[in-house]
Amino acid sequence: METADVAVIGAGIAGLSVAAELARHVTVIVVEMEATPAHHATGRSAALYIPTYGPPTVRRLTAASAAFFRSANEGRSPTPLVSPRSVMYVADEPHHSHLLAFAAGHGRAGGSLELIDGPASRARCAALRSDWVVAAGVDHDALDIDVAATVATYRSALAERGGRLRTSHRVTALDRSVGGWEISTTGGPISAGTVVDAAGAWVDRVAGLAGIRPLGFRPKRRTLAIGPVAAGSDPGDHFVAHADMHFYFGAEHGDLMFSPADETPTEPADARPEEIDVAIAIDRINDATTLGLRSVRQAWAGLRTFSPDGDLVLGPDPADPTFVWCAGQGGYGIHTSPAAALATARLALGEPLPAALVDVGLTAGDLLPSRLATNAGW
Template sequence: MRQVDIVVIGGGIAGLSAAMRLARRARTVVIEREGALGYHSSGRSATFSHFGIGDAAVRGMTAASRPFFETPPDGFVERPLSFAKPAMFIATEELIGELRALESEMTRYTDTITRVSPAEMLEIVPVLKTGVGGIVEGLLDRSGRKLDSDLLLQACAKAVRAAGGEVVTEAGAIGLRREGERWIVDTAGETYSTATIVDAAGAWADEVAIAAGVRPLGLQPMRRTIIGFDPPEGLDVSAWPFTKTAGDEGFYMLPDAGRLLASPMDVTPTEPTDAQPEDFDIALAAWRVEEATTLEVGRIKAKWAGLRTFTADKVPTAGFAPDAPGFFWLAGQGGYGLQTAPAMALATEALLFGEAWPEELAAYGVRPDQIMPDRLFA
């Protein structure tokens, strides 16, 4: 039986980014049941950071995370972790109210947002259908950033190991129990005795808690689908922004390695699983692109689905379980796990070690009570 201080269950971006900070201060092991890091969610994201999703807490954590992506710590990566790419939010006549509400929220965190007319939008994305029955108003946010999720995952894992921690794949938690003041975590290859468990198991976080005898949060995994297709021959889309419909229904689209990626922004409740795209959602993605643009989605060159797991209030959670000593929640990242990971890691370090709340989070109005799990049991 290995004696450690912290066992992080889950090798996605939440667990790895937190472990990177924790391993500097305590003997830390990250265990991941799959053979690859970030297999279910982090590795299936559109990897774009913007202020157009979430509530004030999420936007605040997005803002607090930006310096990390723009200027990573010395030696963390050998190439850029992100690059600037604008985000453009579009609305039909029926969605102008939602677009204006979005503008009001976003301008609290960035001064780079401007309204764009249909003519201006066509200069940016010339395939949009504008005018009567089409897109009539937009917002352009020049602070958007495209993230390199694989580089981020691997760099975090490297940093964990450099600090003396371990990252073990194909090591699912097959047994969890409390013995005295310690937790015992069984995996296929090793048994760990630890003071603290960090439950960063994504869509499986509630299942991990139940196995440990801890009250679950009521997390809900949601399936989201993305398709990839080629733009018309001769059309250079590389400078197009991340383009998203205002509101909860519609689509988003962004260029990626010469192709266009698109999602119907589906939010289909599902059980924790290896999510696969369904024919209806694939067709819906193509249809919504064709409804809003002059593009014809021909052969679909790529398609995948991933899980986004939400708490009841759709705010990520970090903090000790109120009913289980040494059991720390790091879950419910929803659709913003990558773009808030550095901020959530800061919060996790402070809450786990009982330290002062980070100034980086307080500066953007993010409070402990907004993310601690106690609120979900009130």
């Protein structure tokens, strides 16, 4: 039987990043049910780093992750992990007040969003209709992330530190023993002192296998598609998102990548796109722009999984500290992964958060699952 100090369940970006971090200190094995890592949410994202996206704790984790991406993991990656890509939140008249409130919230939190009027918005994205756009807010610090290179970086760090990755190993049972956990998988048994649950949409199912109380995570389907724009139409260089998230789009190798920003609650599964969601995105974007979307070359969907309070859940379960959550990455799991991995690893090892996380205003209480027990009145 294979043994390790820690078994991480799930080889998405959450599991691989926390495993790479833990492997600095302890022996680690990552257990993944699919034949390849990053098969589910991680391989299906819009691949953006957006400092202004998400609730305050998410934004702090995002800020604390910038150094990793900008330094290409201290030069470990042979290619840059990020490249500049401003995000422009655009508003029509009914959503103008929403944009102003959003910008004011960022101002109070010390962030910045440059507010511009309709003509200035069209100067950045000429395809926006003059009778639709009234204002926009520009996040100049957003970035495009090379997700494949980021995943490869975490994998190579894991391997360099002696960590193991076992694919096609679905965890089917988790039994608490005196020294830790006996883990039954479709690839054979594994024993580990601590289990990290980084199973994405399946985190509550994995907790259930371990006899740990599920926390109420909600997977929500989101659809992305790529299609051609009308001849002569130019989406510009910005990533454009509706101020109240009715759609988003951005140029992608001469085509347009776009989404209706759907959030359809669903069971954990290999998510597939629905034609209706693609059609809704095309309608909304054609209403707001002259991009003239008519067809798609490719469409896909993935699950964004949210905790009951919308923030990530990182660290030991209050009922059993050998069961560690790394969950609820929602729509931010790529750009929060460096800081979330660091926090999960430190909390799993019973250590305080490091200065890099404390300096952006994070506390262990913001992250630990015990906050949900309190909120739910357990």
